[in-house]
Amino acid sequence: MYLLLRASNDDLAANRLQDEIIGTYLFRVLRDEWGEDFDSFMSKKVIVIPGDVSLENLGLKDEDLKNEMLKEIEVLVNFAASTKFDERFDISMGVNTTGALNVLNFAKSCHEINVLLHISTAYVSGEIADGEAVKEKPFEMTQSLKKNSKLDIHVEMNLLEKKLDELRAKNASEITIKYAMKDYGLERANLYGWPNTYVFTKAMGEMLLVHYKDNVPLIIIRPTMVTSTYKDPFPGWIEGIRTVDSVICGYGQGKLACFLGHPKTILDMVLNVVNEVFCHFFQDVYDDNFNKIQKVIGLGKMYKPYVFFKAVFDDTNTENLRRETKRHLNKEAVGLGFDPYSIDWTDYMMNTHIPGLTKYALMK
Template identity: 40%
Template sequence: MELESIVAYLSNKTILITGATGFLGMVLVEKILRVQPDVKRLYLLVRATDAESAAYRMKNEILGKELFKVLKETWGEDFDSFISQKVVVIPGDVSFENLGVKDVIIMENMCTEIQIIVSSAANTKFDERYDISLSINTFGVLHMLSFANKCLKLEMLLHISTAYVCGEKVGLILEDSTSINKRVKEMPRFDFEVVEKNLVNEKLNELRTQDASEDVITNTMKDLGIERAKLHGWPNTYVFTKAMGEVLLSHHSKNNLPFVIVRPPIVSSTYSEPFPGWVQGYRTVDSVIAGYCKGKLTCLLLGPMTVMDMIPVDMVVNSMIAAIVVNANKSSGIIYHVGSSLRNPIKFDDIRSFVVKYFTKYPWINKDEKPVVVRKVPIFKTMATFRMYIKIRYSLPLKLVNKVSGQCFQNIYVKYNQKLRLVMRMVELYRPYMLFKGIFDDTNTEELRKITREGYIEVEDFNFDPTCIDWEDYIMNTHIPGFLKHVLNK
């Protein structure tokens, strides 16, 4: 049987990508342009007020990144011309109907031309304002779905979710919506589009009537998001609104709409493409790395046996492209967990050891030009013991209490309490992942790997098999150096 070609499928295709300024979306854009220069067009929906602002964001926040250096070297002086022929940046916003696209002609062209939609726009802050998270992560999915139904040539809608929509489950977590649907049925009234939207509007109107400051509004809406998430069984606003986005996608998609959902866990730096170690921003575990190397991490809330499900970003992108090609024009609704915890698990405690080993050999040089000495910090296995430690650490020194009084003491007391609350809030946000006890099943993803191995010719070019990762080598020689270079600028 003659093998098919993934790259050939992408030839002459018109693709819409939302979230292209994000980590995952950006790597996808680079990959497609590099491996298939004969792609017809990439529409990039960028949050901006007008075409000029959108073009500025594309130039500086996407193409201006070092990620594109290989592509620029390939095309040389013709790079700008190549981009102008292949990429169309569109000012818009998934929070609005028609994706916020105001130009009627452009909208008509998109609906006529687009064959593939990659829906990766998301707000990934764990405790974002509830109104903002809802508008992007939940209702943004409905707006995308509405647009997809207008696309006359649509072959595939690929939606990026997160493996952690499962909440705080224990054991093997299947590639389906069973746990989400069960919780939805337990909700007193699941009319999400009405109930939650009305709740948000009422709270905002109440705050504005009280002439509340922007800071008060922001903090209140953040607290509301966490409150609603926990009420329904999710640990934070991000995973709750992403889960509800999945629910709305399944509930409102038509039978003839071909779509798949890709759920990555923690996405880390590139494994090999376009070069090893490229990363943008802090990727969960990087906060620990930064704290360790600078000597600012004094303790960790951590289950030593906790499996940290990580997967390099280029592997996620390879899986996305494979999922599009294999499932195109099929009404599947299949879900893919693209992670490593089942087939090549790495414990968080091992990552901690690698980090200490690295910075013992290559210490961070502080502002005084002195190397920072690193060592394994104490681990607290439960939230109760961690709270006790933090309260002791951030309590007012007795000698200070004896020396000051009156308003001065009150100011110090307020400051200490604010710091304590901030620390505990951050710890509570990360707690579900530092103590996570689930393993993500990837049966569907393994089947996708099998199909691409047996039916397509570019297996090596679209690798997303986590079993090939040597975690010590990757952390020590790829991820940490990449994080230092591209994020901490060292």
């Protein structure tokens, strides 16, 4: 496996591989299995490469290595993303939009490419009407979430560059540019109906992939909230504090006494699963007074599109995949376990996810 990591040279990429991936507790099962041979085992399986998806040819500097990759790669998976809701527009655009196109162009040059798998987010849908089903259909170029408006991605890119040039011409400080870019991203996202820069730039990335894919087989996966591992390689692993965990941790640490949300909102976790465990966890909060609400104003604004989300994601494609997997694979392989109805969600949240969150994300 060729693993592209954002780094400027081989040493920094190797350090990231060790510190952020194989050196983490997640790999303890393999380490226990291979013992002293673990490092040599991994070096035979994984070739780490410094690069950057926001750059042409993914920022690859070694021509021989690039040509080797182009000859050998059969499956290309793009999970590079800037996931901050309010990230700088230029950074988010570079990774989530331009980056997706750069990966596609690289895939087109791969001699044996069988599929390009792109990880997006279910919330590219934006805010949907109450009870409406969100279908898994691709975006079209110029599509906007606001009626009577058209989105031109290339115009957006040009406007972004113009905005940056204007700021630099005024000798704006880096901190000024940073916050100007954050505000500008939210402004452009809201203009076309998306609630934040993250989902706006991910939606534009999808548009470019679908429009320019030509003969490259393309799969787009749109997960919702990512929580901790259910079973494999062991229960409860999570890297950092994600989405809903900010609220869980805030409550657990006594920093949040309450958090507003629509009582009928379905909080989707692990591929669009209907989940009411969140209400179970916070059942003692609802009777608390709301005098401390000012402390959560920032989180409230950020999560408003999601805790008041009233639509339902259609997961027909995932269900079809699950059924086909069960039909074709042997009984042992069926243990892939992505049937949401087989999970006791109260037990998972209380005895797997929250303990794992405490152990792996908070106790570092």
